[in-house]
């Protein structure tokens with residue numbers, strides 16, 4: 437678990453990092469079409485905290501999430517993911533690490549349409565060769581308030597219910613870290629709040645860690661800290677964010693504002 441250091445609202449979160457990046461760089465393309473998506477990013481994500489990643493379109497948020505989650509590799513620098521270094525791992529070992537210790541939630545839910553909610557939730561266990569424990573699966577479904585919907589297909593569920601199935605599916609392996617890419621992007625305001633409150637509870641009550649990319653200051657306000665990116669660099673951080681503080685920072689987030697916080701733990 438983490439402490440908020442004394443010393444003001446924007447003091448960095450402390451605690452042992454479950455995910456970290458150190459001088460991480462990532463580019464796409466070559467020559468004139470080369471784009472630097474991550475430019476010397478150093479960040480710590482303490483265990484048991486909820487971080488929102490924000491920034492203008494193209495600032496590197498998804499790239500950061502993909503590299504931190506071991507779905508993509510950095511060109512240079514280091515990533516530490518649940519105590520492992522993805523750079524030194526084979527694809528098989530990395531797949532196992534992601535399957536056993538990491539959860540993913542996407543904007544588009546990514547449920548299997550032909551499987552019921554319960555079967556979707558059981559899937560990660562089956563893929564890991566583990567026989568699903570029915571009571572455990574029911575408990576996870578109850579935890580996201582889906583008891584009674586377990587036998588429904590995704591097409592028979594609302595968007596919010598589908599996202600809660602996706603969250604249950606991500607939680608069923610009890611991952612240390614949940615990566616969420618715009619998890620409320622396809623949901624209406626009220627449903628978004630329900631999903632965000634659920635994510636907040638996962639961190640506060642279970643001590644799991646969430647790293648979430650979002651464009652929405654309301655979503656970011658549910659986090660313990662917000663990290664702002666611009667042009668692939670970390671340019672600011674707010675601890676204990678309010679909607680107003682996040683919206684205000686986003687409104688003023690221009691490349692010339694960039695203050696390099698390289699090396700600052702958060």
Ligand SMILES: Nc1ncnc2c1ncn2[C@@H]1O[C@H](COP(=O)(O)OP(=O)(O)OP(=O)(O)O)[C@@H](O)[C@H]1O
Pocket residue numbers: 464465471472473491492493494495496497498499500
């Ligand atoms: N596979 C790729 N090939 C080439 N360029 C890419 C690729 N993926 C990302 N980029 C470029 O890298 C930069 C960062 O992209 P990224 O998707 O990480 O930004 P983002 O902040 O998540 O954007 P958005 O908010 O629009 O989703 C952008 O300039 C993007 O065009």
